[in-house]
Amino acid sequence: MAGAEFHKFSLSGGGENCVEVATNLPSLVAIRDSKDPSGPALTFSTSGWDTFADGVKFRMFDF
Template identity: 60%
Template sequence: MISPDLSGAEFRKSTLSGPNNDCVEVATNLPGLIAVRDSKDPSGPVLTFSPATWNDFLTGIRTGEV
């Protein structure tokens, strides 16, 4: 499997996050790709999802399925 190029990823965390760094950060600016990482380890592993899969995940959270 080829790793996607994440060099242009602009990670952000929720404005609802507190001042600590115990959050996930999400990059949504990459074409056809959503990237998620741990804010405590910005140079660590990154999970990637298709936009459709990410939207399904968010819908599941909002509706209580996840």
């Protein structure tokens, strides 16, 4: 994740339990837990991330 610039994901709602996202990587988006910045990060293709973010935005994952 060298060079990844993480920022809080705007749809995570703020507070202490946030998802941080790095969108500055070529063809990848990385996410991590804001409480564990040195921990593991998940990576997605940019199109996969866009699909996921739209799902969150439009509440497609609410039960």
